[in-house]
Amino acid sequence: MILILRYAVSRFATMLLTLWVVSILVFVIINLPPGDFLSNQIAELRATGQAEGVAKAEFLRSEYALDRPLWEQYMIWAGFMPGPQGFAGLLQGNFGWSFEFDRPVSEIVGDALWLTVLVNLAAVLFVYVVALPLGVLAAAKSETWVDYTAGFVGYLGLATPNFLLALILFYYGHKYFNLPIGGLMSPEYEGQPMSWDKVKSILAHLIVPTFVIGTSGAAAMMQRLRANMLDELSKPYVETAIAKGMQPSKMLRKYPLRMAFNPFVADIGNLLPAMISGSVLVSVVLGLQTIGPYLLTALKSQDQFLAAFILMFVALLTLIGTMISDVLLMLLDPRIRMGGRTS
């Protein structure tokens, strides 16, 4: 146990280090295209001859240190170095200013952050809840109609474009189950404090997005689990378990499933970012108030602080995901726990 705790702590330290490196990368990449939001705006204002606008934009440029060298901009943004307003970077909890929306980043993404986490967690949960039994069943009953049906549904899920699935589900969901269309809550709750009715409204709105975002992930995961399980089922220890007189279902759960679980768990880390970036388009189509649409706008208009913050957030989720899966693997697999000794 102490071993695992120590591992978790050291893993957390590496996570912070990685996050720091990621922040540099994100900042550099966002600044790679020539110009920035304000210099673009200034050029535009000059072209249309609006002098007072130019003055304001110039003021903002110095206010946000965009006229300084890149490394200084980074240090100020991250909060390692005092900027025009003193220490006011990520480290101090100041996420910067969005030029596009003319508001602080924290105000724009505030709710969207939690809704993003909510939607994607729901989708990840959906992936696991669907893929686990189907994958195991498909492997246990391989080459029977169960397997073929599961495989067919899986490929259908993989092959259908998400936005198309979204539109279809909206139509039929509304027609037959009276599911709400679009958004993550009924309009009357927007901007309202949390209440039981609001929660219910959010849950009802979650059904379709979860399904849409999770389907392809679940299909892929199911196929992977099936393949892993089939590999494991042909191993001699399965025969040993049968020779002990175990029931097939119990045997399946205790031995091969435990072994096939490793890649399943290791995927948690990859699943989160794939879903968040994959769900951008879906969020736009479904009108979800997640950070996806904001990211799209911010990247298009070079709204650098907004884009950088969202990317940092996605990176943080990824790192947390991999950390969780690493610690879980440690708990699940004694071979990993005992440190690289081969079997």
Next chain:
Amino acid sequence: MPLLDVSSLTIGFGKSDPVVQNVSFSVESGETLALVGESGSGKTLTCRSVMRILPATAQLRGGQINFSHDGVTQDLLKAPERQIRALRGSRISMIFQEPMRSLSPLHRIGNQVAEVLHLHQSISAADARQRVLAQFERVGFADPARAWSSYPFEMSGGMRQRAMIAMAMISKPDLLIADEPTTALDVTTQAQVLGLIKDLQAETGMSVILVTHDLGVVANMADQVVVMNKGRVMEAGSAKAVLGAPAHGYTKKLFAAAPMIPAVAAPARTMPHGDLILDIRNVTKTFALRTSGWRPPALITACRNVDLKLPRGKTLAVVGESGSGKTTCAQIALGAITPDAGGEVLFTPNAGEAPLQVHAMSKTQRRSFQRDAQMVFQDPYSSLSPRMRVQDALMEPAEIHRIGTRTQRREKAVEMIRMVGLSPDMLPRYPHAFSGGQRQRLSIARALTLDPKLLVCDEPTSALDVSVQDQILGLLEDIRDEAGLSYLFISHDLAVVARIADEVAVMRAGVIVEQAPPDTLFYNPQHPYTRALIAAQPEPDISRPIDLDLVAKGAGSPADWPEMFRFKDETAPALRELEPGHMVRCHA
């Protein structure tokens, strides 16, 4: 009434002819029956049908398997699945061939063994633990409590097989089916595991069905013998009758092919050490184990102060158990790993030339060295790419070394495949179309395409059936004499090298403990470990059973050897020449 009575058992796959045909035998209680045969003989399917754990595609086409227990007789082939499950693990249990893979790596040994008890009776966790610990002690675990909480990968192969035996014996079955239980183990471990099974049988009075390809094992264990080939019973009877005077031609063939340690009257030849093709001098190799954290890495010495001299045209065999350092020696000889400073590996491709320093080769030297020194691997199933035609595999070495034109390479491939006794029209085929023995011929052919001077053979026959092993050894001998090759032959089996080697070096714990021509070694073995190796070799003769005492004395820890041979702390005594050409590591 016999405990188990198998009558006219027939099993097939798909529409093809049955692979087990009309097999009948019976096992009395307390008796051991050996099912003997080579791969593809149907012996494994036969023994598994008793447990009814056949592959899903296998069809039972007929026959009965009657099992008598508690006063009732049941046809195991017709009994409902639930009843079969109740018998598995409780009345009939099984030990498998590969102890490495037959235990789940994710569950503790204690958990996996105690599970059998929980499956078949209601027993409290504490009682189950008590019984499992007692069983662990019985099968020879020095510290049962530690074994209980160990994972399989923390144990050696022999220990894992002991755990498997504990698992099979925990509910005191009436019948134990052992499917090649010792094939994956070292000879000395094999002797001890066989001894353990025999002792347990004497204690509990159970019957044993022993599936094996090794007549030596049969002679040591069996009361009754059933010899199978291609799904049919060739010969059956008491061990005394079958082994004493084999009647069927196939049984006689098996006998002829079984490697044996010859009874030597008086040793004659010593190997001259004049013109050496390979000279390994004072080679030590230390590996650093990766450890977590910032502690200094643990050092493991794979081999220590090894001196090996291989004269041109001769065969030098290095024999030892797994972990003895023999494979490290082979890798050092081939320049695949560099020895620690101070060690030298000198290779003289042609007599009279200046030797090449293998331990410090330049890139160009390495290229020409690779042409002159080739390797034959242990597992012919994984050493040939399944996606490459045989001709491409045979032409590839020449392509890599840019030798000859495409036609010349093809001609060479034809020549090589003829040389190893296969036909040139097999060239366009893929490896899966060949049997294990044919594949090993192909890998020998591939090793020979560059006309090497030295061939390093790493257990080239240990994955093969006895009769095929016999053929491959014959082929290697012919090629050596024909092409004037020199062999460095790595093996765990003294009987195999007895035939081919001019000199044998026995390794244990990283050092050579005894070195002599095979005749001298068998006539006058000095070191307790060599004696244990020779004693552990099962002979197909029921009047010469394995002497377990001798095995235990020599194969145990070097600390238990007689004073004269004992290591002082980590330092081993020096190799001393007792008589010309016979070196033993001992104190004066």
